[in-house]
Amino acid sequence: MSFMQKYNFLIRKIHSLTGIIPIGVFLTEHLITNSFALGGAEYYNERVEAFQQLPFLVGIEIVFIAIPLAFHTLLGLYYVYLAKNNVLEYKYFRNYMFYLQRITAIITFVFVVYHSYTTRIGRAMAGIEISYEFMNNIVSQPVFFIIYLIGMLAAVFHFSNGIYTFAISWGIAIGPQVQRKFQTICTVLFIALTAIGTAGLIALAA
Numbered sequence: 001m002s003f004m005q006k007y008n009f010l011i012r013k014i015h016s017l018t019g020i021i022p023i024g025v026f027l028t029e030h031l032i033t034n035s036f037a038l039g040g041a042e043y044y045n046e047r048v049e050a051f052q053q054l055p056f057l058v059g060i061e062i063v064f065i066a067i068p069l070a071f072h073t074l075l076g077l078y079y080v081y082l083a084k085n086n087v088l089e090y091k092y093f094r095n096y097m098f099y100l101q102r103i104t105a106i107i108t109f110v111f112v113v114y115h116s117y118t119t120r121i122g123r124a125m126a127g128i129e130i131s132y133e134f135m136n137n138i139v140s141q142p143v144f145f146i147i148y149l150i151g152m153l154a155a156v157f158h159f160s161n162g163i164y165t166f167a168i169s170w171g172i173a174i175g176p177q178v179q180r181k182f183q184t185i186c187t188v189l190f191i192a193l194t195a196i197g198t199a200g201l202i203a204l205a206a
């Protein structure tokens with residue numbers, strides 16, 4: 001028996017959990033921080049600067065974002081590869097959602113690689129500070145605005161729907177009644193995060 005077979009149950013549970021803590025928590029924080037652009041360029045720059053002065057920022061980013069995200073992504077790509085592609089032959093709502101969870105995983109993957117390289121890794125190497133002006137230069141161009149909008153929507157959908165599948169796989173949502181409640185929670189979260197993310201993006205592009 002291979003390592004993956006032997007620990008399959010545990011590894012799936014950890015993969016599921018990392019999608020919420022810390023990655024989903026970070027995604028939520030990130031969209032809220034960006035929505036500070038609604039308060040104007042100066043306010044946004046103040047908030048971002050305060051963030052950048054956090055002690056041990058790079059360490060925190062590596063331990064709580066980069067490593068869990070790399071783990072979730074690499075394993076996630078493997079799960080996408082394993083998934084049977086006949087789900088759409090059975091036209092059930094949950095089958096569509098299963099399919100969309102995998103489509104949005106791929107879109108999020110491509111976007112996160114592009115986005116973290118252009119705004120964090122490359123910038124750190126070039127010694128450029130992030131600011132309203134820096135982001136405005138990018139997202140005020142219609143093509144990049146649309147790329148950001150698609151990337152943000154994919155990540156938000158993947159996270160919101162992921163809360164539902166997480167609750168199932170961790171045995172939290174058992175039975176149709178509780179599952180319907182979780183469905184409502186996920187839908188409300190999807191709408192709220194989409195609103196916050198889109199508002200922030202529009203403010204950064206203005």
Ligand code: HEM
Pocket residue numbers: 012015016017018019020023024027072073074075076077079080101102105106108109112155158159161162163165166169
């Ligand atoms: C913003 C970044 C991301 C967040 C917040 C996130 C969050 C989540 C959450 C909460 C789940 C639900 C856990 C479960 O189904 O048990 C999940 C599942 C999944 N994620 Fe992600 N994820 C992100 C990025 C990615 C990326 C980049 C990939 C791979 C390309 C990926 C692949 C998957 C797959 C395949 C599943 C389903 C696992 C299963 O059904 O067993 N995710 N994600």
